[in-house]
Every structure is written in C-alpha cells, then in structure tokens.
Amino acid sequence: MSTGAANSSDSKVETISRLAQWRIESFGPCSYRRSESFKLGIWNWYLTIEKNRFMYIRLFPEPCRVSKEQPPVARFVVRVASPGPNRRCFVSSVMDRLLRTSEDFVWPVDYIFQGRFTIDVEFLDLKIASLNGGDPYPLLCTEGLLKSVSSKTSLQCLSRMLQDGIHVDVTIKASNGFLKAHKAILASSSPVFESMFLHDLREKESSTIEIEDMSLEACSALLGFIYGAIKQEEFWKHRIALLGASDKYDIADLKDCCEESLLDDINTSNVLERLHEAWLYQLNKLKKGCLLYLFDFGKIYDVKDEINTFFQHIDRELMVEMFQEILTAWKPA
Template sequence: MSLGGGGGGLSGPDSRVETISRLAQWRIDTFGPCSYRRSDPFKLGIWNWYLSVEKSRSICVRLFPEPGRVAKEQPPLARFVLRVSWAGPPRRSSVSPVVEHLLRSSEDFVWQVDVMSHGRFTIDATESSSLIWPSEGMVLNIASKSTLGCLSRMLAESIHADVTITITDGVLKAHKAILAACSPVFESMFVHDLKEKESSTININDMCLESCSALLGFIYGTIKQEQFWKHRLSLLAAANKYAITDIKNCCEESLLEDINSSNVLERLHVAWLYQLEKLKKGCLTYLFVFGKIYDVRDEMHSFFHHADRELMLEMFQEVLSVWKPI
C-alpha cells in the first residue's frame, strides 16, 4: 500500500515508497547527478510520511511526518529502526539503533549511514511501537458499535426479555441484568424478596409509555437526541428515583444549556427538587448576576407562593451577594 503524490523537483521516477503493515520500503536505483532525494508521501500508522536521502561523504536518511498531520496537544511516541541495503556485489547492509521521538508538527528521524556504496540501494523503515496505529481505537469503536447493535436488537425484539414494565398507558419488555447493572434500585428489586423479583414485573405509574421508552433507550444506548430533549425532565425524575447517575448528570448538563426567561423559574425549581447544584447556580446567576429577574417579575409572585423557604433564602442571599450600594 502506498500513497501517490508529487515531491516537486526533489522526487524522481523511483520516489515511490511501498508500505505493508509496519514496514516502509524505498528502493532507489541511483542518485544520478543529484545529492538529495525525497520520496513521495506514504502512509504508515495514521499519518503521511516522507523519506529523504542526502549524499556527501556518508548518507543521511531522514524520516518525517507530513506537517499539520500530527497530533499537537498529546503527540504519541513513535519508534523506528532503519536498515539500508546495497544490492552489491558484495551485498551489504547497515542497521541503525532504534530512534524514538515524541511526534510533533514536523519532528525528524535522522540516521547517519557510514557505509558508502554506489548503485541501487533499499531503505527499510520499520515502526516498532503501537502508539501511532489506530488499531486500539478502531477495535474499541467496532466493539462499541457491535455491543450497541446487540442491545438495540435485544430491546426492540424483546430477545430473552425476562421482566415486564407496566406503565399507565402500556407495557414494555426489558432485561433484569441490564436494568440491575445501571440502577442499584432495580438491582435491589431483583436481589431481595420483593414483589418485582417474584412476579418479574415493575410498575412505573409516574411515566407515560413514550417517556419510559426514552428511559430504556438511554439505558440500552439507543436513544435519539430529539427523544432525549423531549423527555429530559421525565428522564431526570426517573434518574433521581432509580439512582441512575449518568442520566441525572446528562440531564443537568442539558438543562443548563438553554436557560431563558421563559423556563428559568421552572429550572430553578427542578434544580432544588433534585439537588442539582450546577443547574441551581446557573439559574441564580441568570436571574441576579445577569439581571433577568426583571423579565420574570410577573411570574415571581406565583413562584414564591410555592417555593421552598430554604430556596427563597438562597435567592435572597444571591441578591445580597451581587447588590452593591451606590
């Protein structure tokens, strides 16, 4: 496998580099009148590379990544071994020690080859680590997609479903092991001698069929973004009830993203109800630091009529913290 592409006037008819697995091989028939040669780009790992050769009293071989194609914030470590072989006769070769670099935008691997010969020669560059290869991420990505596909089928087709969830307007099938793995409350139902264990039935009378389907979709990894947005308040209530931390955190982060004057009081009540400190702080900041309390003054009477006294105290303290006398 190799990549085509020009190397400008520095490339020649034999500037192509062949690659297979972790080995890149460049065969050069002759330098000709030039003292410097550069290869076409080739791919090794997840980046494009170049090889160059400069001839003087000895041979200097450089291997360098294509600028702009290497991770800059956390550049991985790459290790290369170089072997230069002359066709002969007599056939000779020079093998370098391992050269190791932390890859950055244009870090060069440099080898000085003391053996000098005329005619055709071959450069083998072998990568000896696994850190520039996408295999781990690729495997994890494929495994994750495969798992989600299996879970999706299990839920959609009720494959070996062993628990029935009854809702106010319907029935859903699920799996005890999956519910127990995500929620200590569900796990307790199936471990202890409770009615859910005996009947293999869970009654959820505070959710509709659609919002409970969204809950199962989140648990099984099949929920769609629009489904989450539509049911996130119901999901938050269920996550609090069944102690599903991931759903609770996700809902809080989402509710923080679109606070406005039409929903800030409702969000503040929700934050207080479910002990969501980040959401509560966000709502108080929106109201008092950004001065949006004036936009909701008509709704404040009803809010204070139903709000918890401790929440009202926190709101008053927030007013005092931002108020500065003239």
C-alpha cells in the first residue's frame, strides 16, 4: 500500500468547538493517507482516507491508556466536500458508536476526489464508555470553568441558606413568581445589586428586586449560580437568559461561563444566533469562533438560506465586519 508523500500542512486537522476539518489539497496518486492527531475532549484523534473502488474514511482515537481505560462513545456526522461552484458534498448518517480502533468506523464514499476537498467531522455528543457495562457518562469540557467557580467548600453553606430560606431578607419578583434571597450575598456577587442596597433606591426601601424580564426558573438558575447550587442541566437550559442577566448585573464569572458554553456547541443551526449574541453582549471570543466557523471552515454555504434574513436585522458594524471576514477568507494565497 502506497502512503504517498504529504506535507505537514496537508495532514493537519483544524478544530473549533466540536468541529474538526481536514483540508486536503490533492489525494494524487496516493492510496492511503493519515492525518496528524487532533485533540477533542480528552482524546487525540486520527482521520484516514483510503482509495480503492470507493474512498474509505476512518475516524478513531489514538491507541493509548486514556482511550483504553476511558474509551469514547461519539455521536457524529462526517461530511466530504469539494470547494467552488461545482461543489460536491457527501454527508454520512448520524453515527452513534463506541470507538476504540480504526475498524469501528469505516465510511465508504462512492466518489474519488481528484483535487482539493475537505473532510468535516462534527461531534454532536461525546461520552465516556463505562467499563462495567453501565451507561456512558457525559464528558464535561468547558463546563470545567463553571465547576471551578461554583464548587468551593464555603458555597455549600450558602447553598443551604438559599434552599432552606435561612434568614432571607430580600424578595425577587420574576415574570411569573417570587423568590427569596439575601441582600449580602447578592451585593457581594454584583456591583449592580450592591448599588441598589447602598443608596436610597426603591429596592433598599422595599427589600424587593424586580427582574420581570426573566422567568421564575431562570431567576432560580441565576440564584443557583450565585449561591453555588446550580446544576449543569439548569445552566444549560437557561444560559441565554443567564447571559443577559450576567451583562445586566455585571456578574463577570457567569458571563465567562456562558460564553465558554455557547462556544462549545456551535453548529449550523445556531451559529447566526450565537454571532448576534456575541455582538450584543460584546463576547469577542464567541464572535471570533462564529466567524471562524462560518468563513475559515466554510460553513457559510450551509446557512445561505438564513443569511439574508440575518443581514436585515443585524447592526451595520457587524455586517461590515462579516464582509471583511469574507474578503480575508477568499483572498488568494
């Protein structure tokens, strides 16, 4: 089997969020090629292509102690596409399987690409297989920031104060209900809350904070974060509302957690919404990630039906920035 000579750039896999992309200038006379390893989750991965009657694509983790003791269970989609006006694109079905070796996923593509083409792997979910036969358990990546912020031992006491209503002295009025909390805890978490209770404002006089742009459940998640009692599923469900609250009440740690989480699962169905949120709340990291996803990774083709509506509602400065990205991405090498 001929491996052929490929330069390092032709073997490099670029990654962003949960998308990996291998750009190949030409398969040429090669019958087999393997990518450089790329990191996603706790594993290093490889892609290979093999040319026979079909083109066969494989995805597998690097054989090592981590993949042996904590093998991945991945739900993913693979796409192969050529650029330009005569663009050919092949998309696999949604795969959901345990990946240990190069034989666990082999996808035959009934076409041999001659020139430039890309192979995309979009991980829809990543879990760690249980070695005792139980259900796979979730892999927490960027959620580590959330965990580190809210897992201090002292917050366990604050959590109990909230849950048991110990010495509560302020009422929060949400759009559909009321919650009880503590002025001191709120003031220590947010300079905006602190200002409410420091000066002769109505919140100080009435001991009531009106947050009527958030539901009772979203407010509960906000208090859960402040008191260190938030659950991951609550954070995930209400992270857009929490992002707005973090900006409104100047809670920097919460804003960072929301940005990292939104950056972690960019896909074609949400990238334009995420870009708008990044612009609205000045999240430069998320904005850069969305623009990279659209232009450097070529996903602008997949949202062409939604882009006109998006342009009708976005800020002029954001539109200019997007066109600048287009010009940069399409500039000849």
